[in-house]
Amino acid sequence: MSKQPIDFYFDFSSPYGYFAAHKIEDIASRHGRSVTWRPILLGAVFKVSGQQPLSTIPLKGDYMSRDLGRTARLLGLPFQLPTKFPIASTAPSRAFYAVSDEDPALAKRLALALYDTYFTQDRDISAPDVTLDVAATLGIDRSKLERQINDQAVKDRLRREVESAISRGVFGSPYIVIDGEPFWGSDRLDQVEKWLARPW
Numbered sequence: 001m002s003k004q005p006i007d008f009y010f011d012f013s014s015p016y017g018y019f020a021a022h023k024i025e026d027i028a029s030r031h032g033r034s035v036t037w038r039p040i041l042l043g044a045v046f047k048v049s050g051q052q053p054l055s056t057i058p059l060k061g062d063y064m065s066r067d068l069g070r071t072a073r074l075l076g077l078p079f080q081l082p083t084k085f086p087i088a089s090t091a092p093s094r095a096f097y098a099v100s101d102e103d104p105a106l107a108k109r110l111a112l113a114l115y116d117t118y119f120t121q122d123r124d125i126s127a128p129d130v131t132l133d134v135a136a137t138l139g140i141d142r143s144k145l146e147r148q149i150n151d152q153a154v155k156d157r158l159r160r161e162v163e164s165a166i167s168r169g170v171f172g173s174p175y176i177v178i179d180g181e182p183f184w185g186s187d188r189l190d191q192v193e194k195w196l197a198r199p200w
Contacts, residue, residue, distance in 0.1 A: 005034045008175040011042040012089035014173035019186040029195035039093040040165045049171045061133035078120045084097045095131050097157045098148035
């Protein structure tokens with residue numbers, strides 16, 4: 001029996017999503033799984049859950065700043081908290097889905113490039129021009145993608161993905177679902193790996 005893909009929900013503004021994005025494919029491949037990447041908009045999710053960005057919460061925000069650097073060092077990933085944080089991730093999310101419909105593997109490369117641009121180069125990927133510039137470095141037709149991210153069909157696609165995520169109970173980033181079992185946060189990657197080996 002074929003194994004179902006892992007659903008990987010993330011927001012491009014999420015540093016913990018950035019960490020998980022660099023690890024999830026390796027974890028999945030060790031267990032014969034593929035991964036379906038699903039960018040979402042946490043702003044829409046927060047309207048339902050009543051949450052707010054960690055950086056805006058007293059005490060938690062200060063802790064987060066320390067935790068991000070510590071987690072990046074532990075995972076061996078470059079990281080700097082961007083000057084503008086958090087951001088609206090509409091443009092990169094639309095770009096991802098536009099590319100993914102034609103080439104899912106290239107869309108994953110684009111997602112990682114966008115994450116790296118934001119969290120290692122401090123470039124604001126919420127600006128469509130920046131997202132398009134990053135896409136162009138991967139050989140993606142910039143003019144075509146610009147048209148696509150403004151196309152109503154792509155806008156509707158992202159909206160449906162966000163609504164579907166909320167209906168599945170997704171409330172944060174990263175949010176990983178394995179055969180119906182959810183795991184929230186990059187600090188659950190060890191549990192993800194163990195669950196893939198043998199659910200308990």
